[in-house]
Each structure stands twice: as C-alpha cells, then as structure tokens.
Amino acid sequence: MAVLNINGVSHVVDAPGDTKLLWVVREHLRLTGTKFGCGIGLCGACTVHLNGEAVRSCQLQLSDAEGATITTIEGLDPKGQHPVQKAWLELQIPQCGYCQSGQMMNAAAFLESNSSPSDAEILDAMQGNICRCSTYARIKQGVRRAAQMMQEA
Amino acid sequence: MTKHMKDLGGATRRDVLVGSAVAGTGLVVGYSVLPHVTGGAREALAAGNFEPSLFLTMEPSGIATVHITKTEMGQHVGTALAQAVAEELEIDWNDVRVDYPDSHEKWGLMITGGSWSVNWTFDRNSRIGAAARMALVEAGANMLGVPANECSAANSTVTHTSTGQSATYSEIISAGPIDRTFSEDEMKAIELKKFGEYKLVGTSVPALDIPAKINGTARYGIDVFVPNMVYGRIVTWPTRWGAMPKSVDDSAASGIDGYIKTEIIEDPTGVQRGYAIVLAESIWAAEKAADAVSVDWDLGPNASVSTADILGYAKKATADGEGFAWVIDGDTDAGMSNAATVVEAEYETSIGYHGMMEPMNCVAMEQDGVWHLFTACQWSTRCTAMTAEALGVEPANVVHHQQYAGTGFGRRLEPDAMIPAALAAKAAGRPVKLVYTREQDVMFDFHQSLTYQTVKGGINVAGDLDTMVHTVCSAWATKRQAPGFLAESVDKKGKIDPFSTNGSDHWYNVPNQYVRSIENLVGQSATPPGQLRAVAPTWTMWAVESFLDEAAHAVGRDPLEFRTSLLKAVGKNVGTPPNTVGGAERLRNALLVAAGRAGYGVKPLPANTAQGIASVTSQERGSPTWTACVAEVHVDPESGEPTVNKLTVAMDVGTAVNPDGVLAQIQGSAIYGTSRVLYENITMKDGSIEQSNFDTWTPMRINQAPEIDVNIIQNGHYPAGTGEPVVTVVGPAIANAIQAAVGARVRSWPITAEKIKAAMQEA
Incomplete structure (x- = not known):
C-alpha cells in the first residue's frame, strides 16, 4: 500500500511500487485527464506537477511519488479557472x-x-x-x- | 466485408416527422420508418413508426439536442453541424446541445472522413431545423389563437408580428402535442436562408467540445472503464502483417502479480492472422507480462519485404504497363508528337504514419448477448460489422459507443483494436480494455502507402502545356476497406481505387490527358494501406504541382502565370452547382489571393530564400476546396538544411459555417502537411516497420513550426470541407520554393538536407 497526495487529497493505492505513476493516476485512481502518449517521455501528454515542477508521469514510479505533492489537470485550479x-x-x-x-x-x-x-x-x-x-x-x-x-x- | 456494407448511401429518403407522442414529453424530429406515413406524426409515433431522435430532440425546457453521428476528433464537427440546424430553427444558441449516439442501422452509413461532414449535411441539417421551426410556429400560432402566417420565430420564441403576443419554444412544447409531417417534396420546397441572411452560420461561436477539454473531464476511448474488466495487451508481432503465433511460453510471466494468462486467438477477418494476447488485472501487469512471455511465430508471407521491394515493384509495374485508365482526354499520342518541349519526372512519397496522440484502444464487453464496444471510431458501420464477423454474431448485436477521439486522421476507420479486444473478452469471459503501446501504434498502423508516380508533359510551340501522361502507383486502401467502392476504369478494362487516384484529374485545362492507376501488390500485403488525412491528393497533388513548376521552368515561364493561364472555367472545368460552381476560376482566384498576400514576385528576400507556389482542389474533383499556398523557404547553402519561414494560404470555402473553426483547421493542417514532407518517414525492413516511437519517428514540434498567414475566401457558395486540403498543398509549395531558392529539385519524401544538397550539386 502506498499513499499519494494528489490535488490535495490522500489516496491509498494498492499497486506494486514500480507501477508507472501515469498508470496509478489514470487507471487506478481514474484521474483520466492525464493522458498516455508515448511511454518514453517524449510527447508530454502525461505531464503532471510533482512538488510544483512539470514532470512526465510515464517516467516516474509510484515509489518515486510517495510523500510528494502531485497536481493533475483536474486539480490545477479548483474551478478550472487557472x-x-x-x-x-x-x-x-x-x-x-x-x-x-x-x-x-x-x-x-x-x-x-x-x-x-x-x-x-x-x-x-x-x-x-x-x-x-x-x-x-x-x-x-x-x-x-x-x-x-x-x-x- | 462487402456483405455487411448495404445501406452505403445512408438513410433512404422518407417523410420527416416533427412530433411529440404525449403532451409535455418533448419534441423529436426524424425520419419515419416507412415511406409515406398515412396518419400524422403523432399516430406514427404512437404506432412506433418512428426512429426516435434521428436528428434533433427538444425538451419541454426548450433545450434542443442535435444528434451528431460524426466523430468528434478535433474538427469541432458537432458545433458546425448544430449551427446549421440552429440557424433555421431560430433557437437561442445557448439552448443548443449536441450528443453522439451509439451505432445503429437507423443512422445509415456512419463514417467520418474526406472533409465530407459539413459538405454532405449542411443542406439536410438546415432543412431539419427549418421543418422543426415551421412546426413550432404553427403550434405556437395555434396556442396564441392567431394565423401562423402572421407569426415569426427568433431567439426560441414565436411572435405574432402585429400584436406582439408571443410564446417561447419551451411553452409551446410543454403545451403540446405537436403533430406535423413533411413529405419529401415539402422538405425540398422549404426556402432556406441565403448567404448574407445568416445570424449564426458564419459566426465563430465557441466550440461546444472545448470546455471539457481544458479541465480533464472530456472522455476519450482510452478513458473508459467498465465493471469487472481486465486489461489485454497484444504481444507485438514480428512483422507488420502475416505473422501468426504458434505457441506461447509464459513461464517468465507467471510470477507477475495480476497476470492471468496469454491467449492465442485466430482472426477470421484477416485484419491480422491472429493474436497472442496477454490478460492481466492491471495495465502494468499486462505491460510487464507482454514483455516477459515468449512467443514462437509463423512469420508469414512478408518476412523478407523491405521498402526497396515495394518501390521496386511499383517501378516495374509502371514500366510494364500495369493498371487501368482513370482519365482519357483528347489525344496524348498526338500531343506528345507535336510537342516542342517534353518534360518528364518521377515522384515518390514515403510510407506515412497517422500519429494520433491517443493510441488505438477499445473496451469490449458482452451483456445479454449484445457486444458493446467503447472507443472512438470513424466508421462504426464497417467496424461493428467486422467485429461481428470476428465474433461470429449478427452485426445488429454489436453496438459501438462513440467517445471523443484523440484525433483520427482516418486511422479510426479501422477495427483493429475492436476485434482483438472483443475476441479477448470472449476468451476471458470478462470485459477487456485493450490499449496499443505507442510502438504498436507506429508499427501496426494502416499506413499511408508508399507511392511512385511518373509524369510526362508535352508543351507546344506557344509554351503551353497541352498534354500530360501521368501514372499513379500505390497500395489501394479501398480494396481492403470496401471493395464495393472501387471504380470501373474509364477504358472499362478493370477496377481501380478512386481514393488512391483522386486529384490526378485536376482542374487545369490540359486538353490531352491520360492517367493510369496501378495497384502496388507488394505494398498491399506487406503494408496494409489505410486512409490518411487528405487521402490520394497528398501524393497526386505532390506530383502534379511539382511537375507544373518543372514544366514552367523548362520553358522559362513564371510558375504562377503558367498556372493561371491554365485555369479558365471552360470545357470540363466550367463547374456546376452546388460544389464546383465557378469551376477553375475559383482556383485561379485562390492562387492570386495567396500570391498577393505573400508579395509573390515583389517581396524582397535574402539570399538562398525564395517563394514557391502551389494550388490544389482536394479532396475529390467533385468536391474541391479551392486552395493555394505560397511557401517562403530558406536553404542553408552549406548543409542544404531547409527552413520554412512562412506559409501563406488562401482557401475558397464558399461559406464558412464557423470561421474560427475553419482557421484552426487550416493552421493545423498546414503544419501537419509540412511535418509530413520534412520530418516524417516510415520504412520497412524484414517485413517490419523500422520506426517505433517519437525517438525514431519525429513529427514537427512547436519550435520548428513556421509562421502561417491564413486567408479565407467566402463568396456564398456551398460550404466546402476544410480539414484536409492544406495538407496537400504545402509539400509541393515547399519543394517549388527550394528549387527557386537554390536550384535543387527534390522529388521524394521526406525532403531532407541531404537530398537538397545532392540536388544542388546536380543542378
């Protein structure tokens, strides 16, 4: 079990630690605004914020993201008004x-x-x-x- | 697959019903099931003689939902089609919604492509909106106790002109029932608004699909989940087509948490011969297991094919006189023997990859004997029928649930994700979500065919091009997709693929013209061809427009003047309403607009920098969008590296239903086309595609994109398609500019620094 802080909410995730952060966000937590594009960090479709920095979530593992503050498009602004x-x-x-x-x-x-x-x-x-x-x-x-x-x- | 392709013409022409079965339930507008209803709309509705909500549904609140049977893949098609309905319906645009219904026979042919959507439906949608308005005005007048002919409608309200009494659409529908039938003749006789009278058509209302696309809520095929589903992942085949798994050793996958099993499944449709599909409880487990399992393959018939073999076949078949005639005008033999100057050239285009950002995917689920397919699809009619064939069930028992498409470009005309998803779900006894890896999406695309063309022109003593002999050799996508759409050749000797030959029948006045279309049999098997945005004109216009420049240079004439001298609305190029009215003069006009805006021949340019011009009538001769482009290109004389500084585009769209939408399509397609000719290349070795991801297939990025100046010409003629033509015009304009800049003629794609450098040394 891992705990991820995404968009200000703590999520308990039951997945192996080497699971790509992209798949945790999209397929486990169903925050599907973050997209799969290439899987090798070359297209940017999976970009999320990790402690405020833009990162490719296909290049990170679940274990890399524990303890970090993660923001996805769904949480960029509470009203979608960024x-x-x-x-x-x-x-x-x-x-x-x-x-x-x-x-x-x-x-x-x-x-x-x-x-x-x-x-x-x-x-x-x-x-x-x-x-x-x-x-x-x-x-x-x-x-x-x-x-x-x-x-x- | 042809046996599934009845009703290709779409819904047959029948009475249109505007009615509500019960007061207060809302209003529906659609076709009757049976031709010529005898009772009223209400009676037909009560008897079930109605295909509910075929076009338009209005709720008692006054909200109207226009049902869009087209794929929303970035062109904002729902918005443009709803604008046509709303214009005549006289409804407040804020009361308009769209939805995208499930596949069903009642919709007729469900296909999105060819820049056809607006062009094919504008008149029909306008009449549907008008019929609903007329029914509402009649019902409203009845409510108010005044004659209908003294009332008018605007902003969702019917008003009695002299007294000012009024009733809103909401009030009228709530009071119901409404009962109105329009015969086919009545529908035809409805007088529609004309260009200049529109209130909503021609305005850039914001696209209805955009709000959900900026906050992460838009749902694409890849975002679908259903209860109890598992993940499927195809084990990558060793060749593009023809390999079949013989056995699987999954011992290395057995320890992966969540791995279920690997199934070997045959595909009776021939989309592939068969699959090894890994099933797992999570996508990550499926991904790891697909890498871990070991498959013993029968490599099939294409295991030794390379790009050179495909091109070699094309050259031989062309030289051997294979193929059949697509155009025979005048006497090309006499034209050639009388020619003062003969110009000959060969043109090639490379294999193309669609490169959709959302890879192919599908969620397949069986429930009570009905198969449900969740994904974005451009051709539901075909893809559900083929999935039914694979499953061995009736097509009526396969339903496609449309989703937003992470673009399409013709790629989603194909059922290749639906079929293995459905077969895997059948084998698993659970719903399956199947997503291609990017590598699979690149390698198992239905690619744009490699093409090889020859053009020979005869120029008479006056310096006019009066003879053209053109051969077009490609794999034929239509032969795979819908052989019923193959066309009889003009010499009646055989069938050819019009969608691989369109565009060679251009709008220039060349009295002696012969075009031969040739199927590339090696390409057909090794690289199963698909349709890619703009289709055949991508290559035919490349040849025609490159050749016209070469011919102009051969006789010392300016390429713009050379073209305009051939563009007169005479003979077969006079044009007819609605689509081609104005004929060749409209193309001439677009050329002059682009040239004028770009400062063609006038603008001072630095050394090794020049402008090139081209004009196209994509996509079909019968539905042209008159389009011209001036490309300004700099070539580094040392390296040969080309830089496209600016593209000036002029497009005669007749009527722009949503001008900002048209602008977006032109901006995007200009870069799409430029990326295709400069950066994108797919090659084959040992039957397999050599590129696999964005490291080896490298489309244009934002820092490489040229400036684009867009000029939309509106003259009130019928709306033309705008999503594709510019893809075809930029390539030859860039090649023509390169020749003007440094004297180098490049005749094959991609246009690279190495090829330019080599051509500079030849020149």
Whole structure:
C-alpha cells in the first residue's frame, strides 16, 4: 500500500511500487485527464506537477511519488479557472484536446518560473509537448495570454 | 466485408416527422420508418413508426439536442453541424446541445472522413431545423389563437408580428402535442436562408467540445472503464502483417502479480492472422507480462519485404504497363508528337504514419448477448460489422459507443483494436480494455502507402502545356476497406481505387490527358494501406504541382502565370452547382489571393530564400476546396538544411459555417502537411516497420513550426470541407520554393538536407 497526495487529497493505492505513476493516476485512481502518449517521455501528454515542477508521469514510479505533492489537470485550479485554462478557452486552442492537459500543465509550471517570457522562451519551454492537431500557433498565443492574465491578477 | 456494407448511401429518403407522442414529453424530429406515413406524426409515433431522435430532440425546457453521428476528433464537427440546424430553427444558441449516439442501422452509413461532414449535411441539417421551426410556429400560432402566417420565430420564441403576443419554444412544447409531417417534396420546397441572411452560420461561436477539454473531464476511448474488466495487451508481432503465433511460453510471466494468462486467438477477418494476447488485472501487469512471455511465430508471407521491394515493384509495374485508365482526354499520342518541349519526372512519397496522440484502444464487453464496444471510431458501420464477423454474431448485436477521439486522421476507420479486444473478452469471459503501446501504434498502423508516380508533359510551340501522361502507383486502401467502392476504369478494362487516384484529374485545362492507376501488390500485403488525412491528393497533388513548376521552368515561364493561364472555367472545368460552381476560376482566384498576400514576385528576400507556389482542389474533383499556398523557404547553402519561414494560404470555402473553426483547421493542417514532407518517414525492413516511437519517428514540434498567414475566401457558395486540403498543398509549395531558392529539385519524401544538397550539386 502506498499513499499519494494528489490535488490535495490522500489516496491509498494498492499497486506494486514500480507501477508507472501515469498508470496509478489514470487507471487506478481514474484521474483520466492525464493522458498516455508515448511511454518514453517524449510527447508530454502525461505531464503532471510533482512538488510544483512539470514532470512526465510515464517516467516516474509510484515509489518515486510517495510523500510528494502531485497536481493533475483536474486539480490545477479548483474551478478550472487557472489563467492557462482561461487563456486556452478564450483562444479556443484545443482541437482533439488529447495532448492539451499536458500542454496546460507544462505551460502552468513554466509560467510559475518565468512570468514574462519571450516568444523564444515559450517555444523552448513547450517544445517537449507534441500536438498532432498542430495547434502550435495558438499554444504560443495562449502562453502569452496566460502570462498577461497572471500579471494583471 | 462487402456483405455487411448495404445501406452505403445512408438513410433512404422518407417523410420527416416533427412530433411529440404525449403532451409535455418533448419534441423529436426524424425520419419515419416507412415511406409515406398515412396518419400524422403523432399516430406514427404512437404506432412506433418512428426512429426516435434521428436528428434533433427538444425538451419541454426548450433545450434542443442535435444528434451528431460524426466523430468528434478535433474538427469541432458537432458545433458546425448544430449551427446549421440552429440557424433555421431560430433557437437561442445557448439552448443548443449536441450528443453522439451509439451505432445503429437507423443512422445509415456512419463514417467520418474526406472533409465530407459539413459538405454532405449542411443542406439536410438546415432543412431539419427549418421543418422543426415551421412546426413550432404553427403550434405556437395555434396556442396564441392567431394565423401562423402572421407569426415569426427568433431567439426560441414565436411572435405574432402585429400584436406582439408571443410564446417561447419551451411553452409551446410543454403545451403540446405537436403533430406535423413533411413529405419529401415539402422538405425540398422549404426556402432556406441565403448567404448574407445568416445570424449564426458564419459566426465563430465557441466550440461546444472545448470546455471539457481544458479541465480533464472530456472522455476519450482510452478513458473508459467498465465493471469487472481486465486489461489485454497484444504481444507485438514480428512483422507488420502475416505473422501468426504458434505457441506461447509464459513461464517468465507467471510470477507477475495480476497476470492471468496469454491467449492465442485466430482472426477470421484477416485484419491480422491472429493474436497472442496477454490478460492481466492491471495495465502494468499486462505491460510487464507482454514483455516477459515468449512467443514462437509463423512469420508469414512478408518476412523478407523491405521498402526497396515495394518501390521496386511499383517501378516495374509502371514500366510494364500495369493498371487501368482513370482519365482519357483528347489525344496524348498526338500531343506528345507535336510537342516542342517534353518534360518528364518521377515522384515518390514515403510510407506515412497517422500519429494520433491517443493510441488505438477499445473496451469490449458482452451483456445479454449484445457486444458493446467503447472507443472512438470513424466508421462504426464497417467496424461493428467486422467485429461481428470476428465474433461470429449478427452485426445488429454489436453496438459501438462513440467517445471523443484523440484525433483520427482516418486511422479510426479501422477495427483493429475492436476485434482483438472483443475476441479477448470472449476468451476471458470478462470485459477487456485493450490499449496499443505507442510502438504498436507506429508499427501496426494502416499506413499511408508508399507511392511512385511518373509524369510526362508535352508543351507546344506557344509554351503551353497541352498534354500530360501521368501514372499513379500505390497500395489501394479501398480494396481492403470496401471493395464495393472501387471504380470501373474509364477504358472499362478493370477496377481501380478512386481514393488512391483522386486529384490526378485536376482542374487545369490540359486538353490531352491520360492517367493510369496501378495497384502496388507488394505494398498491399506487406503494408496494409489505410486512409490518411487528405487521402490520394497528398501524393497526386505532390506530383502534379511539382511537375507544373518543372514544366514552367523548362520553358522559362513564371510558375504562377503558367498556372493561371491554365485555369479558365471552360470545357470540363466550367463547374456546376452546388460544389464546383465557378469551376477553375475559383482556383485561379485562390492562387492570386495567396500570391498577393505573400508579395509573390515583389517581396524582397535574402539570399538562398525564395517563394514557391502551389494550388490544389482536394479532396475529390467533385468536391474541391479551392486552395493555394505560397511557401517562403530558406536553404542553408552549406548543409542544404531547409527552413520554412512562412506559409501563406488562401482557401475558397464558399461559406464558412464557423470561421474560427475553419482557421484552426487550416493552421493545423498546414503544419501537419509540412511535418509530413520534412520530418516524417516510415520504412520497412524484414517485413517490419523500422520506426517505433517519437525517438525514431519525429513529427514537427512547436519550435520548428513556421509562421502561417491564413486567408479565407467566402463568396456564398456551398460550404466546402476544410480539414484536409492544406495538407496537400504545402509539400509541393515547399519543394517549388527550394528549387527557386537554390536550384535543387527534390522529388521524394521526406525532403531532407541531404537530398537538397545532392540536388544542388546536380543542378
């Protein structure tokens, strides 16, 4: 038995310690906003926050995450109103939407570390997240817009 | 599979019923089961002569739900289709919802692809909305005690124009019953709004599917759970198609906590020959066990096939004169012998991978003799029928429950996750959730075929291209998917795949034209072909548009002027309503818009940087979306490395139902197409795909994406599909720009620095 702190709630998980954090989050706890994309940390669809940092949950094991504070898209904001989420809605960024939880989690953590990024910094920060609908033009705008909202707040 | 493919034309044309069986229960709009009902809608409803909620359901609260039988895979199709209904229904958009019903025969052909969704349904959906409005106006007038022809509807309210008395849709439906039948002739006679009169069509209302996609609540196929389910994982086959497990040694898996067993199952449909499927209580146990078990394989017929064999077959079959004619216009022999200049070239495209972010998956469950399949699917009609065949049950006993798709691009036309999930569930006696690994999704895609084309053109003494002979060789997806859709060749000598040849019958005025379509038999078996976003024009336009530039350069003419001189709405290119009205002139116009916006021929550009132009009419000649692109590309003269600085796209969509949705489709497809030609490559060795994940198959990322300038042309003509055409136009525009920049012509995909460098040295 392991205990995980996810979105402010303690979850008791009955799974082997080497189970990928991604599968614990998605398949055991059914927080399915976090997506499986590649399993090798190259697409970003499974991005969650571990102690505030954006990490690929397919590259972590359950045992790595015990004692940490984990946030998934479901807990990014209690009302789904994080500036990144508001910007994503305002700019109508998602198409199929499958990669967008990971995009938003990555963007949110990035903006915590850099509240006023240049375009080049945005592209560098977001290049680990693949979007096959190719919403890239809008993702770039979305990160900019969210940064602006965070500064106004 | 053809035996399951009746009703391909969709629901037959019958009376439309607008009614409520009992007062206060709401309003449904749909077809009658039987042609020409004799009683009213109410009587038909009471007698069960009604296929409930075929199009639209309205609750007593006034909320209308439009039932979308298309796959929601990123194109926001539900929003666009509902806009067409709501426009004529005169309903407040805030009262509109959509849902995605389970598969059933009553819906007719359930398929999503070809940029067809809006194009095929706009007129029908508009008429359904109008019929419901007329019924509501009549019922509302009756309630108010005034003549219906003195009333109008707007914002979910019927108003008596002179007195201002009004009744809301909610009040009218709650008072019910409503009982109105529209004959087919009446439906046809309904006068619809015209371009310029729309209130909702043409506005960028926010997409109805987006809110759930920003907070993690949108449910995709991979997010489905059912009680008592186990996880299934296919043991990866050693070849793309044709391998069959002979035996399994699972001793190394027996100690894995949660491992149940490994089943060897034959597949009678031939989607695969068979499966070794690991079953386990958790996905992690299934994953570990699938790696641990050892399978003895019969490798099957393709174990020695490589990419070179597929290309070699194509070249030989083309040279040997295989295949049948798709276009025969004028006299190409005479045209060639009279030509002052002859230009010849060969074009290739590589094997393509769809690359959906959500890998293939399915949850299969049997309950009371009915099989339930939970996943996103673009072709429920076909996929449920084939799963039924695999299970040995009637197609009516297999139901597909539609989910959001983590995109599709044509990949979800295939039943290859449904079938093993269902077979495994049957073997396990429990529901099974089966998810492909990314490696399996890459290697066991129904790939876009490798293609090989030759084009030979005759240019007359005046410098005009008047003769083209074009051969197109590919594997034929249609032959696998729905052989009934193969077309008789124009010389009546055999069948060809129109969906592998479309686009070669272009809209340029070339009086002598011959196109031959050839099946690649080696590719057909070793790389079972599927449909991939934009389908055949992906390769046919690559050849035609690359060739037009080469021909223009051969006679010293500007590629833009060379094209526009061939685009006059005359002869077979005059066009007819609704889809092709305006004909070739619309393509000419799109070219001029793209060229003008990009500053073609005017904009000062640095050294080794140039613009290339291309125009396409994807996807079919009969349903073209007139599209042009100017690509601005820089080539590093030392390394040959290309950088696409900017893509300027112009698209004549006739009417944009949701302009921001159209913009999103164009932005996305421009990058999708650029990624395809520059970065994406799939190769085969020993019958197996050599790439396996995003380390070896490397699509475009945000830091590599070019600037895109989108220009949407609206002229009030019928709405055209917008999700695919730009995929086909960017490739040749980029290749044409590279030639303009450094004189290097690259004729195969992917366009790499090495190929450019080699071509620069040849030039």
